[in-house]
Amino acid sequence: MRESAAERHDRLLALVRERGTARVADLATLLGVSPVTARRDVEALAAKGLLDRVHGQVSWPERPERPERQGDPGARRSGEGLVLGLLAPSATYYFAEVIRGAHEAAARAGARLVLRISDYRPEEDRARTEGLLAAGAEGVLVAPSWRGPEDRLGYGDWLAELPVPAVLLERRADPGTPLDALDQVVSDHGHGVLLALRHLLELGHGTPLLVARGDSPTALAVRAGYAEALGTLGLEAPGPVIDSVPADQNPEGFERAVRALHEAVTSGRVSAALVHNDVDAIEIVQRLADLGVKVPEDLALIAYDDEVAALADTPLTAVAPPKRQVGRHATELLVERLTEAQDEEAARRHLSLLPRLRVRSSCGAPRGVHHA
CATH class of the missing domain: 3.40.50.2300 (Response regulator)
Structure with a gap:
């Protein structure tokens, strides 16, 4: 299947974030594209503020903490203005309702939800999530493209290293693993x-x-x-x-x-x-x-x-x-994590909803x- 420009951009963003700084020529080699294509991609992403570009190199932009809205000290507490990311393996069938529930909950909180679809390719999950972070997501809901235990073992550790709060969606981590310390919302x-x-x-x-x-x-x-x-x-x-x-x-x-x-x-x-x-x-x-x-x-x-x-x-x-409720509860939990970030002692939750x-x-x- 031919890679789309959006997919290539996600991979590029993941590479830059991992390295901090990278030469455009090196990115072209790593991505398997021509230098011209890499340069155009970099220019497009820099124009959106997703990368900083100087003299043939690009770097991951420093993002200052977002200040409270003047005159509205309760805005962050309520979730207003937050940007949330959602990675799903599909936008149809089962996950259509999960996404709908997440979108409804985000709207009620005054937050914006940004969606990425991995198309059941677990090797692309990390790059897609990096794309969400580059798009400004301050927390993420992640339903990895795992099809079985081998995918969870091969493409799961990076989730525990994310620099923002994350909620695992309709997926269970193996007990005792780093992923098991993440918030999880699943159907029982x-x-x-x-x-x-x-x-x-x-x-x-x-x-x-x-x-x-x-x-x-x-x-x-x-x-x-x-x-x-x-x-x-x-x-x-x-x-x-x-x-x-x-x-x-x-x-x-x-x-x-x-x-x-x-x-x-x-x-x-x-x-x-x-x-x-x-x-x-x-x-x-x-x-x-x-x-x-x-x-x-x-x-x-x-x-x-x-x-x-x-x-x-x-x-x-x-x-x-309860697919829609899974999306709703996961989003509400993520908003709570982001707006109550000062509570370092808050217990993580594994929430199971009954069909x-x-x-x-x-x-x-x-x-x-x-x-x-």
């Missing part, structure tokens, strides 16, 4: 899975089977929550977790997942399933119908995410993580909303 996906399983059991089904992806922190949390819920409920899984994959990206893998679920239903091993995520669940229901298995007559099904579950031909019961279960037609139960 384990609780969401437990809600789904309990509901299906209350409807008279045997232990539900899990069909889930394995390519995101949410997917991994759902898988871990499933194992934990089985232990809490004293149950054994009716079979191995079925690996789900996007039908458009891996048709063969998708068909294998559907066939595995079809066999589990027609053999009588299961009559209920939890599927992560909504899109996969909708396509699985459609394909199962082609094979003669109907939802909810033959299979009670609950989806996880509740982004588009209600729009299926048979509206899907779904676990709904809801939204009951629709796909599980064969009366419709409604179950909270916990």
Whole structure:
């Protein structure tokens, strides 16, 4: 994929901030671009006040502390005038609501929210965040592009070294690591899975089977929550977790997942399933119908995410993580950190928000909303 100018600018800013001062010719080599391109980039960033440029070199600008607004000593305490940065892996699907909640909370505080999208490229997270700092962000909300533990290990340490307050968003740090000392606001996906399983059991089904992806922190949390819920409920899984994959990206893998679920239903091993995520669940229901298995007559099904579950031909019961509230609470916490900076003893917080279960037609139960 060709790198955009904005992405290149973020990388350039990260290089200058790391070094303090750099020659334009050296930046061209490090960025893999021509000297002319590097010079134009530097000129554009210097014009915005994001870099200082003198005699073929650039440096990270010194930023004086922002004074209180004259005649309004409570402005900083209220959050008015703050600039907040938000790094998200995507601006669509799951994270659209997280971003919306953060934007609403920032607006209520009188703060400005600046957004960067990493497009699920963990190696770009640091540069994107440096771009936010260069754009004036005084604190950041960061949802790293980690897809699994290896990304967290390979692309996570820099977060603990940020020079501004940071809140980790919809991501959990490993206990005992430097990242674990950051504020965190997350959805409790384990609780969401437990809600789904309990509901299906209350409807008279045997232990539900899990069909889930394995390519995101949410997917991994759902898988871990499933194992934990089985232990809490004293149950054994009716079979191995079925690996789900996007039908458009891996048709063969998708068909294998559907066939595995079809066999589990027609053999009588299961009559209920939890599927992560909504899109996969909708396509699985459609394909199962082609094979003669109907939802909810033959299979009670609950989806996880509740982004588009209600729009299926048979509206899907779904676990709904509190995405907008995650963005809102994280932003409020960041504003508090910035406006109460004099309180060095303030405890860091790990805030877990509970999902809801939204009951629709796909599980064969009366419709409604179950909270916990």
